[in-house]
Amino acid sequence: MNTLKIRSIGLRNFSSISPILNNTNNKVPLHLQKPTKKLLGEKRKQNEILRNERNKLAKQSLKDIVSIFSPNASNDEEDEELDLKNYDPLPIIENPPSFLNLSYNKQVFIINFIEDKFKKNWKVLNKDFKRFNYWLSYGSYGPREGFPDFYKDYLYDINSKERSIPRKEIVEDNELTNLIKKQQQPTKNVKIQKPDINAPIDLPFKLPPIISNTKPKSTTIVTKLPDLDPRSFGELRLEQYKKDRKMNPYNKFILILLVLLSILNFKRDRKVNLTNIAPEYDWDNEKIENKITNEKELLSEKLLASIQSSAEKTNNNSGRKWYYLFLK
Numbered sequence: 001m002n003t004l005k006i007r008s009i010g011l012r013n014f015s016s017i018s019p020i021l022n023n024t025n026n027k028v029p030l031h032l033q034k035p036t037k038k039l040l041g042e043k044r045k046q047n048e049i050l051r052n053e054r055n056k057l058a059k060q061s062l063k064d065i066v067s068i069f070s071p072n073a074s075n076d077e078e079d080e081e082l083d084l085k086n087y088d089p090l091p092i093i094e095n096p097p098s099f100l101n102l103s104y105n106k107q108v109f110i111i112n113f114i115e116d117k118f119k120k121n122w123k124v125l126n127k128d129f130k131r132f133n134y135w136l137s138y139g140s141y142g143p144r145e146g147f148p149d150f151y152k153d154y155l156y157d158i159n160s161k162e163r164s165i166p167r168k169e170i171v172e173d174n175e176l177t178n179l180i181k182k183q184q185q186p187t188k189n190v191k192i193q194k195p196d197i198n199a200p201i202d203l204p205f206k207l208p209p210i211i212s213n214t215k216p217k218s219t220t221i222v223t224k225l226p227d228l229d230p231r232s233f234g235e236l237r238l239e240q241y242k243k244d245r246k247m248n249p250y251n252k253f254i255l256i257l258l259v260l261l262s263i264l265n266f267k268r269d270r271k272v273n274l275t276n277i278a279p280e281y282d283w284d285n286e287k288i289e290n291k292i293t294n295e296k297e298l299l300s301e302k303l304l305a306s307i308q309s310s311a312e313k314t315n316n317n318s319g320r321k322w323y324y325l326f327l328k
Helices: 002-026 037-069 071-085 090-094 096-101 104-118 127-138 175-184 235-245 249-275 282-318
Strands: none
Touching (some): 104 127
8 A cells, every 4th residue: 555655646746747847848948048140140240349449449548648749640640530531442442553652541441441342242343352352462562572463554553643544445355354254154164274364473273273073072182282483483583592592701601610610529529429538638737737736735734724723732731730630
């Protein structure tokens, strides 16, 4: 009877708990729910807004500090900010080499403007934006100075303010437009042919690009791109290589002397290691002898002083009477 009661109690308890479990499965607490894409996007936007506000505060604090020491500088920066509000970057984007003549603030403004454009769909973008972005990466300026420039044929020079060719007369079938068109076309029906497009010299890519496999697996073999010789990148790189190869005669003499001294020292150390005998030098022997003589003189002086002190003690003790011990 007792066992039956226990079983019935257990059944009752289980039946009373089961609806609670069913309810908990239906409704998950908010803190355990997975965040949706909308929530993640809102959090990302909030973080970006906070980051921009922090950057603005930091810039403003720096401007205030600079204005204390140089009040004219703050006015110049404010004027530049006012210019940027009404600044039109399109003429610069149409003529990429003129980007180098701009101030730092305007260059940053144009780069941010281009980056915002490329975050959107690229098919909507104008060819000028694509040309400018290509020039910004592979243009012949800065460390890439001396490389062939694709813009000299249909754009005005950097130093001149007038255009060499009007914008309406620009030939559409030039190298860059062909490159952009071929990149936009699907690559399924591409056949192996000789490259017709001039790519940057320092890139080891073949043009037009050929995709060997659209669905790579773990067994597909990936080959390393070939190494290029920097001397073939242009005349400036070749001249720089020649200058690096050349050396000042004084530097050559110092290097040769150091090499000879290092060889002689190596031979001497090897001889000492093989014979276990240290080399003896006259100047070193003189120092050792002087040191030994000085030490002997000090020892003799100490012995004389100790002998004199013991003699004085004996003399003092000899003057005492026989009853000295009893009186003590």
